Amino acid sequence: MTFFEEFNSDNLSGVAYKNLTLKKAVIAFFAMTGNSTIADLCKELNLSAPKVNNLLNDLIADGLVKDYGKMESTGGRKPNIYGLIPESGFFLGVDVKQNHINIGLTDLQKKMVKITEGQPYSLKNSHESLQELCQLIKDFISNSSINKDKILGIGLNLSGRINYATGYSYSFFHFNEEPLSKVVENYIGIKVFLENDSRAMAYGEFTTGIVHHEKNVLFLNLDYGLGMGIMINSQLYYGKSGFAGEFGHMPIFNNEILCHCGKKGCLETEASGWALTRLFKEKLTEGSSSILSNRPLNEIQLSDIIEAAGKDDVLAIELIAEIGEKLGRGIALLINIFNPELVILGGSLADTGEYIRLPIKSAINKYSLSLVNNDTMLKVSKLGEQAGIIGACLMVRNRLLTNTMSL
Known part of the structure; x- marks a missing residue:
């Protein structure tokens, strides 16, 4: 089973689940700190060199990690440097405004690879408005030339009262028993994280903006x-x-x-x-x-x-x-x-x-x-209209890979 199949599976347990967690930790480490050696990973993850080597080999086989060759060294045996293939995974951010939406895709290294700003849309608390929103997201994905399976998660920003932990919205689209995040996820087929729009904008500004x-x-x-x-x-x-x-x-x-x-x-x-x-x-x-x-x-x-x-x-x-x-x-x-x-x-x-x-x-x-x-x-x-998109993408990345919201 590849990383992407494991990542999207709800039935992993035991050793398989632990290995997936460790692979996510490796990806998160590369994403946060850049290319590193096996020794760096062993120290960070508190794992043996053979275990780290096995994890890297699996991630290399799945196309997420690359061996970038020998690093510069002042003496002794030069260790190999490993790092992410940025375009091997993506995160989608959707920032919903009153009269339009902004949508963007970032890769594993936070680079924005596709963005659409000012897409006309009228936010109303109705089934029709929700369906239109979902369809706009699907259309963006279809037109992005990115394999849908490589999109690891979607961050969806809405105004009003949002419980990000449960995925419920209490201001818009609250007419289903299921959490709104699950409703949108079922429609699009990609894991969805719901967030308050102001908080997502803030997170974008805190992490990559004027702070x-x-x-x-x-x-x-x-x-x-x-x-x-x-x-x-x-x-x-x-x-x-x-x-x-x-x-x-x-x-x-x-x-x-x-x-x-x-x-x-x-x-x-x-x-x-x-x-x-x-x-x-x-x-x-x-x-x-x-x-x-x-x-x-x-x-x-x-x-x-x-x-x-x-x-x-x-x-x-x-x-x-x-x-x-x-x-x-x-x-x-x-x-x-x-x-x-x-x-x-x-x-x-x-x-x-x-x-x-x-x-x-x-x-x-x-x-x-x-x-x-x-x-x-x-x-x-500093980020203006892109603050919400960037924040949504980075929040999803952190939640999926590290289960934390540290800045």
């Missing part, structure tokens, strides 16, 4: 809704049930605006993409002027307002600043609580650059404790 040596970081996903990924002491923080980071549902305002969560007064009701879109339409109805004035109100999307701001639309810029000031109040609260080294602004609203960053920074200075915020840097996401 370098910082250990305590908050990533804020500023989109239609508001989400957050939390890194504490270099570890991704989930909370008891995996729901940590519901930044948008802090009850900050005393208003009668009903939030999508069913409560009133949430930060999201006045400081989010939903709020910006609502306010923008209200201002147009009241007679305010904009380059979008001639557009039917029901056709105006958040992306249109962001684009208008980029074209110096005064109404869009003023409302983004208003949203930014309110966001800054919420972020000041987070800074007072977490005392982070770095706060990263991500999501579509972060694309407005200084239009939203400056009012956020001003509000942080106004509402947070100066002794605390003096230690906090505020930066815009």
Whole structure:
């Protein structure tokens, strides 16, 4: 039985299961540290040289590992160097937005080999929307020229409450008794891991983006809704049930605006993409002027307002600043609580650059404790739209190969 057959089997036990676990450990070691010698593997895995040699021979036969020849040595017998064949295995990341999806494939060495951004899709809590999502994923795989058997896992990001450990979604597509991850897995035929979109974006940024040596970081996903990924002491923080980071549902305002969560007064009701879109339409109805004035109100999307701001639309810029000031109040609260080294602004609203960053920074200075915020840097996401795809792929890779979420 090849590695891929063993990997996808649910019936392994005893020696076969242990060998598969050891093979995954070898692959994980190569993926994390690069090419190595048998001696390095023996030390890392606490195994004998004959056992490591047998594992390597099996992985070489299955096309995952290659003997790269002798390494440079100052004296004595030169050992052989072994490492992964990057294109022997892949991970698929699917980042679901409100009006589109982003999909990408990475190889075993984290290289993005295929990506599709902005694929039109309307996220609705319906059977039809779920089926369309699954079909888009299948179409991407079919058009990728990658053998489906080489895709080891799929990371699927959705907004809202997600329990990654059980695979259940409590905000979208929660009309089946089976976990959503299992429903999608049965449709596509590849193991699926479900994750909150903001946390996956955060993980991508923490591991390959703007984070370098910082250990305590908050990533804020500023989109239609508001989400957050939390890194504490270099570890991704989930909370008891995996729901940590519901930044948008802090009850900050005393208003009668009903939030999508069913409560009133949430930060999201006045400081989010939903709020910006609502306010923008209200201002147009009241007679305010904009380059979008001639557009039917029901056709105006958040992306249109962001684009208008980029074209110096005064109404869009003023409302983004208003949203930014309110966001800054919420972020000041987070800074007072977490005392982070770095706060990263991500999501579509972060694309407005200084239009939203400056009012956020001003509000942080106004509402947070100066002794605390003096230690906090505020930066815009480096990965942008690709943060969620990269995060999804890397999370799947780590879970399948190492069963950990270390950064």
